[in-house]
Amino acid sequence: MRPLIAGNWKMNGLGADVARILGPLRDAAAGLACDLLVCPPATLLAAAARLAGSRVPVGAQDCHAAPAGPHTGDLAAPMLREAGATWVILGHSERRAEHGESDALVRAKAVAAAAAGLSPIVCVGETQAEREAGAHLEVVRRQVAGSLPDGFAGVVAYEPVWAIGTGRTPGVAEVAEMHAAIRAALQARLGPAAAAGLRILYGGSVKPENAASLLAVAEVGGALVGGASLDPSAFLAIARAAPALPNPAASR
Numbered sequence: 645m646r647p648l649i650a651g652n653w654k655m656n657g658l659g660a661d662v663a664r665i666l667g668p669l670r671d672a673a674a675g676l677a678c679d680l681l682v683c684p685p686a687t688l689l690a691a692a693a694r695l696a697g698s699r700v701p702v703g704a705q706d707c708h709a710a711p712a713g714p715h716t717g718d719l720a721a722p723m724l725r726e727a728g729a730t731w732v733i734l735g736h737s738e739r740r741a742e743h744g745e746s747d748a749l750v751r752a753k754a755v756a757a758a759a760a761g762l763s764p765i766v767c768v769g770e771t772q773a774e775r776e777a778g779a780h781l782e783v784v785r786r787q788v789a790g791s792l793p794d795g796f797a798g799v800v801a802y803e804p805v806w807a808i809g810t811g812r813t814p815g816v817a818e819v820a821e822m823h824a825a826i827r828a829a830l831q832a833r834l835g836p837a838a839a840a841g842l843r844i845l846y847g848g849s850v851k852p853e854n855a856a857s858l859l860a861v862a863e864v865g866g867a868l869v870g871g872a873s874l875d876p877s878a879f880l881a882i883a884r885a886a887p888a889l890p891n892p893a894a895s896r
């Protein structure tokens with residue numbers, strides 16, 4: 645299994661940005677030892693999928709839990725799939741905080757995503773206060789247990805809320821501790837065989853300068869990159885810093 649370097653553009657990007665950002669990624673993808681993924685705003689999904697073809701998959705940043713219905717302004721997983729997405733980020737802390745998304749809702753969205761043929765990236769992570777209270781492992785274990793449906797076959801992204809967009813990152817020991825705890829929680833939730841094949845990404849202020857050390861931590865299977873994913877050279881520098889994952893996929 646190759647590391648996954650995923651870009652989350654968040655609410656950034658207009659039409660011109662598709663070629664500016666995705667063009668260089670598409671051209672470099674074949675020479676990389678990792679998998680790339682780009683998650684632009686939903687308005688750009690179709691253009692991004694057209695430009696990247698099969699070389700860089702594209703993903704959405706959220707989906708509704710229902711396949712269709714009276715939900716003004718929302719987007720259903722089959723719509724995103726039809727627009728060209730093959731992945732979807734779910735339960736990002738910005739959605740948990742700004743839209744009150746619960747673990748149960750994230751789980752329902754993950755079911756909807758899988759039914760529509762989208763691979764979910766489910767985000768988990770503690771706040772600053774939870775870490776200061778020493779509750780970070782318990783909080784994230786609870787999120788993993790509550791947010792993943794039975795038979796989950798996607799990716800989990802550990803994103804400490806206090807590291808997102810702040811320039812601050814946990815130390816490698818903290819990342820190692822949390823990723824080991826997530827691996828154990830995945831084994832408990834899904835069984836050892838299913839858990840072994842799942843990548844666990846680190847996200848939160850990943851930059852070219854810190855990518856090599858973060859990506860080298862045991863059980864880190866790639867990165868979910870926000871701000872730096874808007875700069876194609878920074879994003880590619882992060883992708884080039886990703887070491888091969890241990891083989892066989894015994895632990896990942």
Ligand code: PGA
Nearest residue numbers: 808809848849869870871
């Ligand atoms: P950041 O965002 O890289 O800008 O910290 C990461 C994320 O929220 O996915």
